[in-house]
Amino acid sequence: MRRIALTSLFATTLLLTANLASANGSKNAPFSLPELPYANNALEPAIDARTMDIHHNGHHRAYVNNLNAKVKDYPALATTSLEDIQASVSRYGAAVRNNAGGHYNHSLFWTLMAPVGRGGSPSPVLQAKLVQTFGSQEAFQTKFAEAATRVFGSGWAWLILKPDGSLAITTTPNQDNPLMDVVTERGTPLLALDVWEHAYYLHYQNKRADYIEAWWPVVSWNQVNARYDAATGKR
Ligand code: MN3
Numbered sequence: 001m002r003r004i005a006l007t008s009l010f011a012t013t014l015l016l017t018a019n020l021a022s023a024n025g026s027k028n029a030p031f032s033l034p035e036l037p038y039a040n041n042a043l044e045p046a047i048d049a050r051t052m053d054i055h056h057n058g059h060h061r062a063y064v065n066n067l068n069a070k071v072k073d074y075p076a077l078a079t080t081s082l083e084d085i086q087a088s089v090s091r092y093g094a095a096v097r098n099n100a101g102g103h104y105n106h107s108l109f110w111t112l113m114a115p116v117g118r119g120g121s122p123s124p125v126l127q128a129k130l131v132q133t134f135g136s137q138e139a140f141q142t143k144f145a146e147a148a149t150r151v152f153g154s155g156w157a158w159l160i161l162k163p164d165g166s167l168a169i170t171t172t173p174n175q176d177n178p179l180m181d182v183v184t185e186r187g188t189p190l191l192a193l194d195v196w197e198h199a200y201y202l203h204y205q206n207k208r209a210d211y212i213e214a215w216w217p218v219v220s221w222n223q224v225n226a227r228y229d230a231a232t233g234k235r
Pocket of ligand 1: 199
């Protein structure tokens with residue numbers, strides 16, 4: 001029952017990703033770890049339960065705690081949305097860039113996945129845009145996987161909607177993301193993939209390409225569709 005309740009809460013509230021997890025918590029610790037919208041083992045076999053637990057409860061929690069620890073240096077963090085922090089991240093030091101990025105990226109990443117068979121497929125409008133941009137959905141996935149595989153060291157792969165209305169595949173190092181005012185190719189994230197080793201090493205070791213291939217069946221296209229509709233004003 002708990003999972004059903006969470007899933008339905010997720011469906012209705014995650015469309016409003018504008019304030020993703022930033023409004024919770026106290027004044028001194030305004031950022032809090034969002035619950036996963038599924039059980040730790042819900043994405044198996046693509047992502048095993050232990051990796052999910054360490055990733056969410058360990059890594060993501062550390063970004064949240066480290067970001068809260070910077071509020072004393074930057075009081076404005078407590079009253080700025082997580083998205084707006086990304087967009088003005090150049091005003092802050094490296095610790096905010098890394099940890100606000102980490103908090104935003106992971107909060108988003110969890111929502112972009114669903115158990116196998118529950119993620120839906122690209123909507124007709126997104127499908128048409130993928131075909132127009134990349135030739136086909138398959139060609140998009142191949143290109144996205146290639147970009148994700150090529151990230152040197154730790155980072156992320158993204159599908160973004162650019163300000164001119166076009167789609168693009170980009171990558172960022174570390175915990176940078178396409179909302180940040182310090183990255184070269186900016187846009188609204190529609191899909192994100194964490195390719196840090198902590199995201200896959202327990203199960204896949206050095207075989208990042210295998211992790212990426214296994215990940216596609218747990219992509220929540222329903223969420224990608226919702227983000228595309230919201231970003232294009234068609235919601
Ligand atoms: Mn990660």
